[in-house]
Amino acid sequence: MTVPAEQMTALRWHARGVVRLDSVPVPLPGPGQVLLAVEACGLCATDVEEVRSGPVAIQPSAVPVSLGHEAVGRVIALGEGVVGIPLGERVVPALAEPCRECVICRAGMPEECPKKTVIGFDHDGALAQYLVTNAAQCVRVPDHLASEVAALAEPCAVAHHACRVVPHLAGRSAVVVGAGSVGMLVVLWLQELGVSEIAVVEPNEARRKVALSLGAHLAVPPEGLDDLLGRLDDSRPWALFECAGRGGAVLARADQLPPSSWIVLVGISSAPIECDVVAITLRQHTVRGINAHARDLDVLPAVRLLARRCDAVRDLVEVRRGLDAALALLIDGLPSDPPRKIVVVP
Ligand SMILES: [Zn+2]
Ligand SMILES: [Zn+2]
Structure with a gap:
């Protein structure tokens, strides 16, 4: 067990375009909190977005x-009153902490809590040597699941949330637009949840191959979208998962979808998008946005899925060592090829 020094290195956002490695005091766990030695942290397009055009989700008062919200850490100190998490345990801290008191939390929708706080945006994140988090937010990582792979838990939880909101999913055809990390993990969940027809739309050929290896039945470049919509089983409703931030391409084709289809928007579009409102109304489609997840509903099943399918998902990850490597990537942008999630070991 490593006993933390007094100071640690943290990759901190100061202002738009200004991120650096700072030496800061190691945080102390308060009541109900644990101190984690960070073992791995995924880099996300959102982090790059914060560096380039933030603050987007960053709370100015923080x-x-x-930065860093896709964390895995080892518990090295317990705050007052923490029981049930032994020292030395590896955990994934669910990134969003609901207030647990408001009407929405009490109605069982913690992911929609208006008062939730988020690691790496509202308070310090995991691109640091140590991280303090509430014990109640932690999910245990099984021994055989490597920390670098467990760092996929956050995108995997987003993917789970996107899938769980669609009713009768197993009886639908599914199309996933965009095979980045979240899109790939949506494919994995769709297969897990019994969807028998899964198609992927993705410009990068290497990513299309990975999507096929994860259980997609068909993978085509964006030019093939119209052709694809014509080829899928038209007799049952669809679920379309937009994970590329090109929602317009999907929403403008609402007239081509069978009645009662679902369009789940996960990727964030940077430009205004066109939408066939008449077709959505007459065909009774549902358009749903996804931008959060909850510990019990999503992170717990995500860690279990990664543990069960660790051989299949290992290839989705590329490890980089050191926070200086993370800093360079956040400034220069994440590589899109090879098509992997960059996971930093601080
Ligand atoms: Zn992220
Ligand atoms: Zn709440």
Whole structure:
């Protein structure tokens, strides 16, 4: 067990375009909290977005704030009153902490809590050597699941949330637009949840191959979208998962979808999008946005899925060592090829 020094290195956001490695005091766990030695943290397009055009999700009052919300850490100190998490346990901290008191939380929708706080945006994140988090937010990582792979838990939880909102999913055909990390993990969930027809739309050929290896039945480039919509089983409703931030391409084709289809928007579009409102109304489609997840509903099943399918998902990850490597990537942008999630070992 490593006993933390007094100071640690953290990759902190100071202002748009200004991120650096700072030496800061190691945080102390308060009541109900644990101190984690960070073992791995995924880099996300959102982090790059914060560096380039933030603050987007960053809370101005939290600045300077350590980035990093796709964390895995080892418990090395317990705050007052923490029971049930032994020292030395590896955990994934669910990134969004609901207030647990408001009407929405009490109605069983913690992911929609208006008062939730988020690691790496509202308070310090995991692109640091150590991280303090509430014990109640932690999900245990099984021994055989490597920390670098467990760092996929956050995108995997987003993917789970996107899938769980669609009723009668197993009886639908599914199309996933965009095979980045979340899109790939949506494919994995769709297969897991019994969807018998899964098609992927993705420009990058290497990513299309990975999507096929994860259980997609068909993978085509964006030019093939119209052709694809014509080829899928038209007799049952569809679920379309937009994970590329090109929602317009999907929403403008609402007239081509069978009645009662679902369009789940996961990727964030940077430009205004056109939408066939008449077709959505007459065909009674549902358009749903996804931008959060909850510990019990999503992170717990995500860690279990990664543990069960660790051989299949290992290839989705590329490890980089050191926070200086993370800093360079956040400034220069994440590579799109090879098509992997970059996971940093601080
Ligand atoms: Zn993210
Ligand atoms: Zn709440």
